[in-house]
Amino acid sequence: MRLGVLDVGSNTVHLLVVDAHPGARPIPAASHRSVLRVMRYLEPDGSIGADGVEAILAAVGDAARVARESGIDELLAFATSAIREAANGEAVLARVTAETGVELQVLSGADEARITFLAVRRWYGWSAERILLFDIGGGSLEIANGIDEIPDVARSLPLGAGRSTIAFLPDDPPSPEQVQRLRDHAASVLRPALEEFAHLPKPSHVVGSSKTIRSLARLAGWTEEGVGPDERSILRRKGLDDWIPRLARIPADARPALPGITADRTFQIVAGAVVLSEAMRAFGVNELEVSPWALREGLILRRLDRMS
Numbered sequence: 001m002r003l004g005v006l007d008v009g010s011n012t013v014h015l016l017v018v019d020a021h022p023g024a025r026p027i028p029a030a031s032h033r034s035v036l037r038v039m040r041y042l043e044p045d046g047s048i049g050a051d052g053v054e055a056i057l058a059a060v061g062d063a064a065r066v067a068r069e070s071g072i073d074e075l076l077a078f079a080t081s082a083i084r085e086a087a088n089g090e091a092v093l094a095r096v097t098a099e100t101g102v103e104l105q106v107l108s109g110a111d112e113a114r115i116t117f118l119a120v121r122r123w124y125g126w127s128a129e130r131i132l133l134f135d136i137g138g139g140s141l142e143i144a145n146g147i148d149e150i151p152d153v154a155r156s157l158p159l160g161a162g163r164s165t166i167a168f169l170p171d172d173p174p175s176p177e178q179v180q181r182l183r184d185h186a187a188s189v190l191r192p193a194l195e196e197f198a199h200l201p202k203p204s205h206v207v208g209s210s211k212t213i214r215s216l217a218r219l220a221g222w223t224e225e226g227v228g229p230d231e232r233s234i235l236r237r238k239g240l241d242d243w244i245p246r247l248a249r250i251p252a253d254a255r256p257a258l259p260g261i262t263a264d265r266t267f268q269i270v271a272g273a274v275v276l277s278e279a280m281r282a283f284g285v286n287e288l289e290v291s292p293w294a295l296r297e298g299l300i301l302r303r304l305d306r307m308s
Contacts, residue, residue: 010138081139109156119298161272218260
């Protein structure tokens with residue numbers, strides 16, 4: 001069957017169309033992306049402003065049109081932290097359904113962590129044994145740890161790259177003092193969460209997923225040659241920390257000239273790097289592998305499991 005997965009996130013509205021059936025690897029058939037950066041539309045009361053709502057409606061409408069033109073059999077449409085946490089989130093969801101015909105399922109932060117973990121587990125296989133996962137979105141940081149397809153612990157923290165940029169890095173480029181304040185804040189948020197993972201055995205693999213982490217790996221990491229899933233993209237904390245002060249000195253509009261930094265992530269890539277660095281530091285991680293599969297693939301796999 002042909003499945004469409006529509007991800008209405010804090011930074012982008014992304015449609016992925018795949019050909020898939022139970023027991024087989026999903027094959028990408030089409031993709032459509034609109035850059036939103038919903039955080040810039042937030043009002044003081046936590047609601048999404050009128051311009052932001054219109055931008056969401058337009059992006060979802062465009063994605064729905066592409067999905068229809070791609071001949072999908074089913075659309076899995078979901079929203080994450082931006083709409084989930086907005087003061088007017090319910091009203092926004094109602095307007096999306098009324099004006100585009102798309103019903104968005106709102107995922108909790110813990111659901112995001114668990115579903116992403118499923119995708120990463122399937123990508124790496126059972127031989128990977130225990131996995132510790134970091135996933136950075138626009139609004140939240142997801143962390144999960146487990147040896148099965150359902151993690152033993154899954155947490156979502158308000159440390160997304162877009163959220164952190166708006167709250168702590170208002171200048172372009174940010175000052176060293178702003179970067180340090182974000183570091184201190186991330187460390188303070190991670191500290192109590194770390195206690196929930198303390199009883200778990202040491203992971204065999206530490207994995208990062210999400211576009212932000214893939215971008216940082218292209219900038220500051222390297223690839224170990226191999227075939228298919230045997231090719232590994234590696235990011236070390238030392239390399240990441242070496243890049244952060246340099247990256248922070250470059251204006252946002254100049255960052256896409258760097259390897260791996262795309263226009264849709266350029267404004268929030270510094271915050272994403274700082275948050276990832278602090279997460280790795282808190283968990284005692286010196287390097288991680290980068291998974292090409294994340295939340296969207298996890299939703300596809302979960303749907304196929306239910307079919308079978």
